[in-house]
Amino acid sequence: MASAGPICGPISTYSRVQLLHLVQTRAQRTIGELCEATGLHANTVREHLQRLIEGGYVIAATEHRTTRGRPRTLYSAATGMADASSPIARDKVSAAARRGDLLRRVMPGATSDLGRDATYQLDALIEHLEESGFEPVVDDVQLTVDLSPCPHAAGRAEDRPMLCRVHLGLMQGVLTEAGGPISADAVRTSALPADCTVQLRLTEMSAA
Template identity: 30%
Template sequence: MTLTQQHGLGPSRARVLALLEKSAEPLSVGQVAVDLGVHKNSARFHLDALAEVGYARRAAAAPKTQGRPPLLYSATSEAPSMGNVHLLELVNLLLTEVLAESEDSASIGERAGRRWGAALADPTTPADRVTDDLTTHLAERGFGIRREGEDLCFTRCPFRNAIDPARLPIVCAIHQGLLDGYMDASAGAWVADPITIGPQVCVTRFHTAAV
């Protein structure tokens, strides 16, 4: 089963969602139609369908002239990631056929995550920039990130809706390892608390390591 089949999205609707996910700003029906080379009615049909299932958010644009302002659409945190679909399918396969067969899959995943995090870290980064640089790395890899003081909130995970739910604990272990490996390899002596997994938002807290 492909990722688009798993989420009930045909090729056309998946293209619309992929466009929303790549855009830094909400898009109008007209913009989507032009970018994808389709009729406005077709673009509106797919956008409204995505909104109905919670994968897109629609809101009226700020009025600039008289008349009804256009609706703007953006991808929600519930939307499955449509970027690099083949890679997500490969990850799902590896989690199912390789890691899940191990009795210690979470520990294996965490160790792999630590190596990943260590490879991303730059030991020469000043201590006061370590957490900011880590946040940038996470955002570049498809995570929605919000900082609230020392808390780091994951408002979107690129795997939450793209991976078999039974395999998500392994993915979470990998991500915990990524945080720990990054901090261990950095010069800032920071520590990331265990990730608190929530139904919509996951949270970890940064603090300096005890001497």
């Protein structure tokens, strides 16, 4: 079995995974809320959030106040929706599509039968996963992404459900930002920690 690659990119630490989990489960979190939930110092939380913003995974907005007082900064997950879209994530999607088009010009066999929009979604998804330390193998017929061996396999078993939910949420955000018929449906369960396969799904309209 091939060895797992290094866990890299803006989500390379467990603390950042915790913060992502919190902003994915509820938007517009304050620094105080995130500190209380994680036990981290405010400066540490701010540093992690800045890295996540720079990666295109979190967006920050200034609180709208109707009373006196300094407005707070609110943090939410970048989901790719109109009201939660990151300009950095948009730039990443565009760059991935350009690189994908270049690859398909020199390797015609790399062209997918799923259509232009879905192909660009997969371009963006693959680059996101590679940035995160995975070695994705996409099956565009079965609509699966094999991420084995999972670089998180050596971590604590009790942490895996949250890790899987966070990564699935990030994948869905990338696919939504790219725009198209594919969504991230689920992480398939396996008895082996190193085995990881993500099931994708086409919308009913596109599948028809």
